[in-house]
Amino acid sequence: MPxxxxxxxxxxxxxxxxxxxxxxxxxxxxxxxxxTHVGCDTSQCGACVVHVDGKAVKSCSTxxxxxxxxxxxxxxGVARNGELHPMQAAFKANHGLQCGFCTPGMVMAGxxxxxxxxxxxxxxxxRAELEGNICRCTGYHNIVKSIQDGASKM
Amino acid sequence: xxxxxxxxxxxxxxxxxxxxxxxxxxxxxNLANQTYAYFVRSPHAHAKIVKINAKKAEKSPGxxxxxxxxxxxxxxxxxxxxxxxxxxxxxxxxKAGAHPALATDKVRHVGDHVAVVIGESLAEARAGAExxxxxxxxxxxxxxxxxxxxxxxxxxxxxxxKNTCYEWAIGEKDATDKAFAKADHVTKLNIxxxxxxxxxxxxxxxxxxxxxxxxxxxxxxxSQNPHVARLILSAFIGMAPENKLRVIAPDVGGGFGSxxxxxxxxxxxxxxxxxxxxxxxKWTSDRSEAFLCxxxxxxxxxxxxxxxxxxxxxxxxxxxTTANMGAYLSTFASAVPTYLYATLLSGQYxxxxxxxxxxxxxxxxxxxxxxxGAGRPEACFVVERLLExxxxxxxxxxxxxxxxNFVREFPHQTPVIMCxxxxxxxASLDMAMEMADxxxxxxxxxxxxxxxxxxxIGFSNYIEACGIAPSAAVxxxxxxxxxxxxxxxxxxxxxxxxxxxxSHSHGQGHETxxxxxxxxxxxxxxxxxxxxxxxxxxxxxxMGTYGxxxxxxxxxxxxxxxxxxxxxxxxxxxxxxEASESDVEFSGGNFTVKGTDKSLAFGEVALxxxxxxxxxEDTEPGLKEGAFHDPSNFTFPAGCHICEVEIDAETxxxxxxxxxxxxxxxKIINPMIxxxxxxxxxxxxxxxxxxxxxxxxxxxxxxxxxxxxxxxxPRADDLxxxxxxxxxxxxxxxxLGVKGCGEAGAIAAPAAVIxxxxxxxxxxxxxxxxxxxKVWNAIQANAKQAAE
Ligand code: FES
Ligand code: FES
Numbered sequence: 001m002p003x004x005x006x007x008x009x010x011x012x013x014x015x016x017x018x019x020x021x022x023x024x025x026x027x028x029x030x031x032x033x034x035x036t037h038v039g040c041d042t043s044q045c046g047a048c049v050v051h052v053d054g055k056a057v058k059s060c061s062t063x064x065x066x067x068x069x070x071x072x073x074x075x076x077g078v079a080r081n082g083e084l085h086p087m088q089a090a091f092k093a094n095h096g097l098q099c100g101f102c103t104p105g106m107v108m109a110g111x112x113x114x115x116x117x118x119x120x121x122x123x124x125x126x127r128a129e130l131e132g133n134i135c136r137c138t139g140y141h142n143i144v145k146s147i148q149d150g151a152s153k154m
Numbered sequence: 155x156x157x158x159x160x161x162x163x164x165x166x167x168x169x170x171x172x173x174x175x176x177x178x179x180x181x182x183x184n185l186a187n188q189t190y191a192y193f194v195r196s197p198h199a200h201a202k203i204v205k206i207n208a209k210k211a212e213k214s215p216g217x218x219x220x221x222x223x224x225x226x227x228x229x230x231x232x233x234x235x236x237x238x239x240x241x242x243x244x245x246x247x248x249k250a251g252a253h254p255a256l257a258t259d260k261v262r263h264v265g266d267h268v269a270v271v272i273g274e275s276l277a278e279a280r281a282g283a284e285x286x287x288x289x290x291x292x293x294x295x296x297x298x299x300x301x302x303x304x305x306x307x308x309x310x311x312x313x314x315x316k317n318t319c320y321e322w323a324i325g326e327k328d329a330t331d332k333a334f335a336k337a338d339h340v341t342k343l344n345i346x347x348x349x350x351x352x353x354x355x356x357x358x359x360x361x362x363x364x365x366x367x368x369x370x371x372x373x374x375x376x377s378q379n380p381h382v383a384r385l386i387l388s389a390f391i392g393m394a395p396e397n398k399l400r401v402i403a404p405d406v407g408g409g410f411g412s413x414x415x416x417x418x419x420x421x422x423x424x425x426x427x428x429x430x431x432x433x434x435x436k437w438t439s440d441r442s443e444a445f446l447c448x449x450x451x452x453x454x455x456x457x458x459x460x461x462x463x464x465x466x467x468x469x470x471x472x473x474x475t476t477a478n479m480g481a482y483l484s485t486f487a488s489a490v491p492t493y494l495y496a497t498l499l500s501g502q503y504x505x506x507x508x509x510x511x512x513x514x515x516x517x518x519x520x521x522x523x524x525x526x527g528a529g530r531p532e533a534c535f536v537v538e539r540l541l542e543x544x545x546x547x548x549x550x551x552x553x554x555x556x557x558x559n560f561v562r563e564f565p566h567q568t569p570v571i572m573c574x575x576x577x578x579x580x581a582s583l584d585m586a587m588e589m590a591d592x593x594x595x596x597x598x599x600x601x602x603x604x605x606x607x608x609x610x611i612g613f614s615n616y617i618e619a620c621g622i623a624p625s626a627a628v629x630x631x632x633x634x635x636x637x638x639x640x641x642x643x644x645x646x647x648x649x650x651x652x653x654x655x656x657s658h659s660h661g662q663g664h665e666t667x668x669x670x671x672x673x674x675x676x677x678x679x680x681x682x683x684x685x686x687x688x689x690x691x692x693x694x695x696x697m698g699t700y701g702x703x704x705x706x707x708x709x710x711x712x713x714x715x716x717x718x719x720x721x722x723x724x725x726x727x728x729x730x731x732e733a734s735e736s737d738v739e740f741s742g743g744n745f746t747v748k749g750t751d752k753s754l755a756f757g758e759v760a761l762x763x764x765x766x767x768x769x770x771e772d773t774e775p776g777l778k779e780g781a782f783h784d785p786s787n788f789t790f791p792a793g794c795h796i797c798e799v800e801i802d803a804e805t806x807x808x809x810x811x812x813x814x815x816x817x818x819x820x821k822i823i824n825p826m827i828x829x830x831x832x833x834x835x836x837x838x839x840x841x842x843x844x845x846x847x848x849x850x851x852x853x854x855x856x857x858x859x860x861x862x863x864x865x866x867x868p869r870a871d872d873l874x875x876x877x878x879x880x881x882x883x884x885x886x887x888x889x890l891g892v893k894g895c896g897e898a899g900a901i902a903a904p905a906a907v908i909x910x911x912x913x914x915x916x917x918x919x920x921x922x923x924x925x926x927x928k929v930w931n932a933i934q935a936n937a938k939q940a941a942e
Binding site for chain 1: 165166168169170171172173174175176177179181182277353354355356357405406407408410440441442660661662663826827829830833834835836837838861862863867869870871873875876899
């Protein structure tokens with residue numbers, strides 16, 4: 001089996017994978033980073049979003065081997081020194097999560113939106129940008145508010 | 155009001171773990187030496203199983219075992235059950251077809267479970283499953299509700315004629331017919347309540363583990379009610395006695411009803427672990443399997459009529475509904491289109507005569523059971539569509555027609571079982587109309603028209619029966635179990651508190667809301683309260699979370715246990731302070747003696763109870779109390795939702811431009827959490843109205859909408875922001891005055907949307923989901939008619 005090496009949340013890691021092993025499987029199974037979730041099998045829901053070299057990707061549709069040498073950030077790597085990141089804190093303050101299953105993907109997508117679209121985000125921009133993330137619990141109202149709020153505090 | 159007590163917008167205690175990726179969902183749990191299950195599922199809607207040949211699969215690398223229905227039968231395990239018995243009009247019981255966890259003779263829907271392959275890895279189990287050779291003899295299928303009872307249709311269960319599970323009725327037929335005979339106006343509608351898939355974002359998981367030395371089973375599963383799962387697995391399926399069976403439902407990623415039920419997969423994984431000698435067996439549903447096998451929701455065909463006199467007073471309501479049960483009766487399926495549906499057909503209105511017939515039918519589709527609202531959205535849709543259309547037909551303002559018929563005196567006994575305890579329907583309507591600026595609507599409509607847009611407005615004045623509910627009442631209606639709730643309040647020696655509850659949180663925020671109650675009552679900080687749920691070894695018994703019952707029933711049980719804790723602590727405190735109990739007051743976490751400066755903190759009393767050196771006579775050491783609560787009535791949340799839409803005539807795209815919701819949930823413990831529940835409910839209701847439809851091919855019975863590519867889940871840009879308001883009439887049937895809020899949005903929303911869309915289009919009706927394609931066609935048809 002090939003060995004894949006990458007940097008995940010600031011730590012160099014490597015592991016045996018098959019050619020078909022998905023990045024999300026590598027994260028969840030090899031590294032026990034279970035914060036990244038799988039909510040579908042058609043690359044639609046965004047529960048699996050992580051950052052690879054600073055870009056949001058769906059780890060359910062990325063081969064582990066294709067992240068060879070990459071810098072990967074998962075939801076576990078967002079808070080620093082036990083302090084929630086402003087985006088995470090905004091989700092908490094605005095009740096942007098209920099069951100929490102879509103939440104890691106939403107936070108990672110939110111951070112990516114800020115990176116691409118800036119810190120002053122309009123509601124329509126956030127709604128349009130969230131087209132790849134499904135939440136069944138919140139009706140999005142508070143997720144949109146959370147991202148707007150989190151962005152302004154970053 | 156304290157910052158953390160009842161009524162405070164407290165941020166959630168559970169959020170940190172979810173926000174940092176440290177939630178513990180079922181799929182995050184792995185046990186040593188674990189194996190993986192992959193199910194062989196039927197590719198046909200209806201077929202005879204001629205032969206299952208597993209030889210090749212068994213030899214496939216990494217395959218541990220291949221198990222079939224014959225093995226299950228060999229071990230004497232019973233089939234899956236439906237826990238609610240409904241009687242036919244003639245008094246005879248409903249007909250429930252056998253539901254083995256793995257099919258033996260026949261498969262009855264696409265995705266039906268045929269065999270399970272256990273592998274060292276998921277990939278090996280899946281590869282093995284491909285080698286299981288099942289010979290089928292394909293048979294004709296019946297898929298559509300409307301066809302199930304027709305002559306010549308294939309039977310889903312050989313022994314059940316006309317595919318009819320039951321023919322049930324409620325209300326007085328003759329009196330209702332007489333009321334219709336006197337009517338000045340009758341409004342009639344044919345309504346399809348579209349089939350939906352609940353789709354919580356976390357797919358179902360079952361991780362079964364058998365310990366041979368102890369003959370003990372453990373099941374980790376995505377359940378809304380682990381105790382009910384244990385009860386069914388033990389008492390009905392015969393897996394093991396309850397003391398040898400532990401069910402754990404850790405963090406669960408949404409349920410919406412679909413995780414109430416006991417399914418084949420949980421049963422099979424648990425049993426298979428024993429069968430293979432005790433290695434744990436794990437199954438994680440993928441989304442495709444969820445579409446095929448999670449219980450679906452709704453799927454009614456209804457003809458409904460409303461009779462009015464010349465003043466717009468409702469004289470009667472008649473409905474005939476055919477409800478699709480799918481191929482098998484799921485755990486609570488039979489109750490949904492009967493006692494959860496037809497009993498709400500009075501809506502918020504004073505209707506003297508109601509008669510409804512419900513025929514439940516089998517088809518070759520996945521089982522249909524409770525989905526958020528369960529029966530009540532279907533009822534609300536019937537009532538609120540009828541009211542709206544009647545208003546348009548008689549030229550009365552829709553708000554005014556509703557007002558003419560509101561129930562205003564409570565308690566109000568409807569002709570369909572329910573006795574509404576309290577409410578103020580004028581208050582919610584007034585507030586919603588004000589917030590929605592109803593007066594300004596015609597101007598907005600004109601303005602939109604100038605831009606080529608069709609603007610419409612729609613009301614939905616819903617009522618629901620929640621807090622499900624009094625055990626004796628549901629028992630008399632056929633429920634197999636009572637629907638009380640239990641709680642235990644454990645005070646530790648240092649005064650911190652653990653609350654064990656039979657409710658289960660899968661997004662509702664119980665860890666915060668329940669802690670607020672405890673903090674409020676015992677005057678201790680929120681951080682010193684922990685809520686324990688979801689484990690049958692920790693919590694003695696409970697009925698779980700569905701039907702918006704955790705507040706009204708679950709929290710009341712906690713409140714009763716707190717009463718007992720407080721009473722005992724007061725006794726100990728009085729003894730320690732050498733005062734009579736009647737002179738001791740408790741507030742802000744301190745016991746004080748009236749008129750003195752004597753005082754003891756709650757924590758000090760707790761310590762004294764455990765040290766037990768100096769206890770009052772006849773008082774046991776310790777401070778821990780339990781309570782069960784069985785409510786005296788359902789609760790009746792109600793309110794008014796107003797939806798305003800704008801339709802692009804060129805594309806048929808409907809945009810919701812304003813949503814106003816005014817709800818009466820009684821007392822509210824945490825407004826922030828309650829608002830979140832309303833948002834989520836509305837989103838699911840809007841999904842039903844505009845985007846979602848579960849569609850089977852009518853001939854082959856293949857599921858056409860089997861993924862998120864085909865089944866249109868509402869996304870952020872399909873939905874608006876919501877304006878919420880609250881009115882309050884305290885619920886008299888529980889000491890907290892709470893009514894429940896989890897389902898309101900899903901119940902109210904579909905009618906509000908369709909009333910708005912039809913208002914914009916000027917058509918009488920449009921079927922759900924009102925997709926751009928349907929709306930565009932309606933616009934074209936209108937234009938053609940106008941031209942003729
Ligand atoms: S799991 Fe990756 S998009 Fe759904
Ligand atoms: S919070 Fe449950 S799916 Fe988004």
